Amino acid sequence: MNLKISLGGDIVHYIGAIGFFKSIDEIGENKRLSGDFEIYCSGFSCIPALLWYYNKNSAYNTLSKMWNELPKIFPNASKNSLKEISKNVFTLVKMQKKLDEEESRKNLTQFFEKWVPNFEITGSEKIKFCSFNLESSQEEILVGNSIDIIAKAINYPIDFSPVKGYTSLSWIFGIPLGDVIIYIDWIKSFKPQRASDYLLLSTFSRTHNIAKDRILKSKYFINIEIDNNSNFAIIANKFYQAGKKLTDSIYK
Numbered sequence: 001m002n003l004k005i006s007l008g009g010d011i012v013h014y015i016g017a018i019g020f021f022k023s024i025d026e027i028g029e030n031k032r033l034s035g036d037f038e039i040y041c042s043g044f045s046c047i048p049a050l051l052w053y054y055n056k057n058s059a060y061n062t063l064s065k066m067w068n069e070l071p072k073i074f075p076n077a078s079k080n081s082l083k084e085i086s087k088n089v090f091t092l093v094k095m096q097k098k099l100d101e102e103e104s105r106k107n108l109t110q111f112f113e114k115w116v117p118n119f120e121i122t123g124s125e126k127i128k129f130c131s132f133n134l135e136s137s138q139e140e141i142l143v144g145n146s147i148d149i150i151a152k153a154i155n156y157p158i159d160f161s162p163v164k165g166y167t168s169l170s171w172i173f174g175i176p177l178g179d180v181i182i183y184i185d186w187i188k189s190f191k192p193q194r195a196s197d198y199l200l201l202s203t204f205s206r207t208h209n210i211a212k213d214r215i216l217k218s219k220y221f222i223n224i225e226i227d228n229n230s231n232f233a234i235i236a237n238k239f240y241q242a243g244k245k246l247t248d249s250i251y252k
Contacts (some may be wrong), residue, residue, distance in 0.1 A: 009043020
């Protein structure tokens with residue numbers, strides 16, 4: 001079966017997608033899913049995808065350790081509630097303010113040099129790393145150095161400025177197009193009170209609606225609910241179960 005599997009990544013909880021990759025491995029071992037599939041990642045799901053591709057045996061341990069540091073470098077992307085994000089009255093100011101691109105790249109590079117192995121991605125891999133090219137205004141599959149790829153794919157706009165003209169695809173479209181979509185639908189009902197709240201809601205609602213349209217076009221959609229859970233093992237297990245659900249959906 002030829003499938004394009006897509007993962008989003010607009011909050012840090014997507015690093016739990018390592019559970020989904022583990023389930024894909026088990027599906028392969030049971031020969032219930034042929035090798036005719038590709039996985040398209042955007043935003044934070046690119047991290048577990050890259051680590052899993054490099055070394056399946058060490059990926060989970062690396063991500064579980066990284067989990068505790070992510071809120072320090074991505075304070076806004078670590079919140080899965082618009083209400084929580086809006087508590088910071090300066091959040092939208094940060095979105096509008098031009099941050100120093102060189103400083104953003106330096107901070108991201110230093111973080112990922114600590115956690116991500118340095119190797120080359122050619123584009124021939126079954127896992128594709130997607131970002132948004134601001135110059136061409138198009139989605140793009142990234143190739144080249146692994147750390148450079150992650151910096152371009154993960155630079156969540158509230159916390160960082162674009163890196164080399166790229167910003168997170170998850171910020172723009174929510175998810176890449178795909179036959180199968182694995183998605184955390186974290187946007188909940190939120191009553192705006194301040195002007196900045198309305199701007200924040202408008203920004204996320206636009207992306208949310210684009211993601212919904214892509215979900216409707218997919219063959220299989222699996223929604224992952226995370227509530228306010230901050231336990232990495234539980235989040236990873238939810239992604240693992242999503243992989244099992246995908247298998248059951250295809251072979252029911």
